Amino acid sequence: MTADPFLSLRNIYKTFGSFTALSQINLDIARGEFICFLGPSGCGKTTLLRIIAGLETQSSGTLTQGGRDISRLPPAERDYGIVFQSYALFPNLTVAANVAYGLVNRKTPRAQVEARVSELVKLVRLPGSEGKYPSQLSGGQQQRIALARALATSPGLLLLDEPLSALDALERVRLRQEIRALQQKLGITTIMVTHDQEEALSIADRIVVMNHGVIEQVGTALEVYREPATPFVADFVGKVNVLPGRLEGEHLHVGSFRLPARERVDTARDVKIYLRPEDVLARPAVSGAGFAADDPHMFEAVIEKIEFLGSFCHVHVRSDAFHPHRLIVYLSLNFLSEQSLAVDSPLRLRLMPERMRVF
Amino acid sequence: MEASLSLAAAPVRQKTHWTERIAHVVLAGIALVLLCFLAMPLAAILVKSVQGKDGELVWFAHFIDYARTPSLFSSLWNSIWVSGLVTLITVPLAFIFAYALHRSCMPFKKLLRGITLIPLLAPSLLSAISLIYWFGNQGVLKSLLQALGFDQIYGAVGIVFAECFATFPHALMILVTALTLADARLYEAADALGTSKLRKFFTVTLPGAKYGIISAALVTFTLVITDFGIPKVIGGSFNVLATDVFKLVIGQQDFAKGAVVAILLLCPAVLTFAVDHFVSRKQTAMLTARAVPFRPRPSRGFDALMTGYCVFIAIMMLAMLGMAIFASFATFWPYNLTPSLKHYIYGLIDNEVAEGFVNSLKMAFGTATFGTAMVFLGAYLLAKTKGASWVRTPVRLLAMLPMAVPGLVLGLGYIFFFNAPENPLNGLYHTITLLTLCTIVHFYTTGHLTASTALKSLDDEFEAVGASLKVPWYKTFFRVTLPICSPALVDIARYFFVNAMTTISAVVFLYSPETKVASIAILNMDEAGEISPAAAMAVLIAATCAVGTLLFSALGWWVDRRAQAWRTSSR
Numbered sequence: 001m002t003a004d005p006f007l008s009l010r011n012i013y014k015t016f017g018s019f020t021a022l023s024q025i026n027l028d029i030a031r032g033e034f035i036c037f038l039g040p041s042g043c044g045k046t047t048l049l050r051i052i053a054g055l056e057t058q059s060s061g062t063l064t065q066g067g068r069d070i071s072r073l074p075p076a077e078r079d080y081g082i083v084f085q086s087y088a089l090f091p092n093l094t095v096a097a098n099v100a101y102g103l104v105n106r107k108t109p110r111a112q113v114e115a116r117v118s119e120l121v122k123l124v125r126l127p128g129s130e131g132k133y134p135s136q137l138s139g140g141q142q143q144r145i146a147l148a149r150a151l152a153t154s155p156g157l158l159l160l161d162e163p164l165s166a167l168d169a170l171e172r173v174r175l176r177q178e179i180r181a182l183q184q185k186l187g188i189t190t191i192m193v194t195h196d197q198e199e200a201l202s203i204a205d206r207i208v209v210m211n212h213g214v215i216e217q218v219g220t221a222l223e224v225y226r227e228p229a230t231p232f233v234a235d236f237v238g239k240v241n242v243l244p245g246r247l248e249g250e251h252l253h254v255g256s257f258r259l260p261a262r263e264r265v266d267t268a269r270d271v272k273i274y275l276r277p278e279d280v281l282a283r284p285a286v287s288g289a290g291f292a293a294d295d296p297h298m299f300e301a302v303i304e305k306i307e308f309l310g311s312f313c314h315v316h317v318r319s320d321a322f323h324p325h326r327l328i329v330y331l332s333l334n335f336l337s338e339q340s341l342a343v344d345s346p347l348r349l350r351l352m353p354e355r356m357r358v359f
Numbered sequence: 360m361e362a363s364l365s366l367a368a369a370p371v372r373q374k375t376h377w378t379e380r381i382a383h384v385v386l387a388g389i390a391l392v393l394l395c396f397l398a399m400p401l402a403a404i405l406v407k408s409v410q411g412k413d414g415e416l417v418w419f420a421h422f423i424d425y426a427r428t429p430s431l432f433s434s435l436w437n438s439i440w441v442s443g444l445v446t447l448i449t450v451p452l453a454f455i456f457a458y459a460l461h462r463s464c465m466p467f468k469k470l471l472r473g474i475t476l477i478p479l480l481a482p483s484l485l486s487a488i489s490l491i492y493w494f495g496n497q498g499v500l501k502s503l504l505q506a507l508g509f510d511q512i513y514g515a516v517g518i519v520f521a522e523c524f525a526t527f528p529h530a531l532m533i534l535v536t537a538l539t540l541a542d543a544r545l546y547e548a549a550d551a552l553g554t555s556k557l558r559k560f561f562t563v564t565l566p567g568a569k570y571g572i573i574s575a576a577l578v579t580f581t582l583v584i585t586d587f588g589i590p591k592v593i594g595g596s597f598n599v600l601a602t603d604v605f606k607l608v609i610g611q612q613d614f615a616k617g618a619v620v621a622i623l624l625l626c627p628a629v630l631t632f633a634v635d636h637f638v639s640r641k642q643t644a645m646l647t648a649r650a651v652p653f654r655p656r657p658s659r660g661f662d663a664l665m666t667g668y669c670v671f672i673a674i675m676m677l678a679m680l681g682m683a684i685f686a687s688f689a690t691f692w693p694y695n696l697t698p699s700l701k702h703y704i705y706g707l708i709d710n711e712v713a714e715g716f717v718n719s720l721k722m723a724f725g726t727a728t729f730g731t732a733m734v735f736l737g738a739y740l741l742a743k744t745k746g747a748s749w750v751r752t753p754v755r756l757l758a759m760l761p762m763a764v765p766g767l768v769l770g771l772g773y774i775f776f777f778n779a780p781e782n783p784l785n786g787l788y789h790t791i792t793l794l795t796l797c798t799i800v801h802f803y804t805t806g807h808l809t810a811s812t813a814l815k816s817l818d819d820e821f822e823a824v825g826a827s828l829k830v831p832w833y834k835t836f837f838r839v840t841l842p843i844c845s846p847a848l849v850d851i852a853r854y855f856f857v858n859a860m861t862t863i864s865a866v867v868f869l870y871s872p873e874t875k876v877a878s879i880a881i882l883n884m885d886e887a888g889e890i891s892p893a894a895a896m897a898v899l900i901a902a903t904c905a906v907g908t909l910l911f912s913a914l915g916w917w918v919d920r921r922a923q924a925w926r927t928s929s930r
Contacts, residue, residue, distance in 0.1 A: 053827065054373065055823050057371055057372065060371055072371060072374045073374060074374055075823065077374075082823065084820045086818050088824050092839060093925075101825075105829060133925035
């Protein structure tokens, strides 16, 4: 992307015996970027993070960080701070001693260490906890201290290995926002491994979606969501309707619709169409304020099931247009109640062909 | 193209940081110690068993020779049936005791359990000496023995009786662990289905403890078949393998045949080790994280019955120790029973065996200090550092091997290996240093397992965090790992101390008059007919071990209290 990336991975492979954990990983990360490695468990995201940390060694490939080849350097000679899912705080040391752990070794004067510790503890919003032991803190507080410890030596790179997975739902959301705010404040290049797509979408500058040891797509949250590069990404990130279709000449056939294809195909083939629930629009069935009557993308449907999610609902609908396939549509609770829609209510819907992804 | 090229190339190897090199050197050092003081001596036995007088290869000639010696062959049979009989008696007795401890609401559980541990504090032959006082030629209850139809205590009867006492705590420990693993939910399910008590015992309890019972039986069998002290003291003319080894090697200097018998002794121990290894894997799989620990409910009749049984066993244990104490203070058994310190003063000090006691203390402290350091460092480096994989597998195997090697066999290997004039380590022979090293190696495995278990409970990422903060492993080791593992460290040190004080089997081949230790002195005094001073020495050892255990417990308590600041609040 940029001419001079901060961290760059070239052709990283990792095999365990006959199992290929990572294959042909190429990635450039700019200084100050917040990157998320996203993927299901076993996709190789944690292995890749550990290779960047030097805790595992790639089978082949090179890594450069800040212009320095770090491919073969042991962890102690690399420049990063790391936070693990398990916090890995030293239980027999106080919060202050934990945070100062990397500072003491650098022969920093004592007063300076103390000043830095209190600065960091304030930074992670736990002032006054210096004298406590990790077991006296909650999970979220412990993870904040682990973060402070990793940041203490002002590393050039911050690695976060599923830092929020062990926390409860509320704490998870709160801490992820704090991590993002902190990262922007310090401008530190950060890589976070997560299997939680919402987490990745909400805080990353760019998301690296991984599956079966390969990178499926690299892009901003919006790119990954709106323009998934592969069926896997479309399926893994967000909810999606998968419909069978057929590309023939200049047309895309899906259900009873015949839509213009993006480009002409010479030989007809069956395709799968990925359509997000929110990309099917709903308009009041009765009142006139809706779609033009001759809108070619409009179709009639009947509500089969309403899955309540809070302010929005997943509404399962059936329609002659797509028989026998069902569609899931994303509708606000307010819309449903204003229109007094319930199971078996008829509904007028409109496809957004430009949002369809064809694979 | 590029990709396929890089795949074909040799895998990338990380450079080694200099601090990691220190770890590798230390680990290699531990490997070297285990090689010189475990692997090589054992190899020496194998070599000796197939070598002729002039060092030529004679294949199995010695084995065939052995099989043709009827007297030796009868010792083999004696060893087997005596060990089998002891196993058949001890394991059920210990099982009922363990069952009472875990499944009944009897009072004084801790006290009763503590009393059964007494045999561990003294050399196994203490029970043999006590038996002589109870049932020997001048014994108090000799008539009772004869009423039971036994001619005299010397021989198989005495061995079986004494071994039952000596092995009881070992069997009990294993069985208690096995019963502790029970999952209360199984009993709740059985209750919900209206299962009778007896049926619950046979369908839930016994299958659950199955592996523990197998393991306890094998351990008991091996302990008996490889024990040297008891048959020596009370065996009379009843020969077993262990006493044969001693006679062949020390008496007749027939090293080749000694090696053959040593290999025979190695067989049951190796078998036990293999089965135990298999069994322990099965057993851990049984207890899932969700299991609910069993809580017994009071039941008057059952609890009373169990209490009665356990009190009886405890009284027997106390009678064994008590008789040794009583006899050691009796002025002249059995004619003048007024208590005096005669045997302690004249018997021990004037016989110059007091020196042996000092030697024992030196050896015990040496073993506890250096053994604990070596075992813990070895376990740590294996578990928490990376690289130098060529040295890891050997160390891992050698750390487990001592469990499968009886002390007698190890001691014999030491003679063959260190007594050879061409060995540069020959100078160590007969020294306290070698005795200490031998004891460390002899009891290495239990210490190693304790340390490994403690280390396993630590977060594996501590070292990774340390490295990312550029703190070398040894600083993290001293600042974090060691303080957290200090309770385990105290346990290991106590184990080494007690075993070094009481061990006989390995060191019996290795001492010189200057380096004789207390447990060997008992054996020598008994041989010389000075049984009262022998009893005094055995009591002295038991008292030392008791005091040592108390001191270690105090240390453990102190360590625990210091750790409380960061530990208890987590619960």
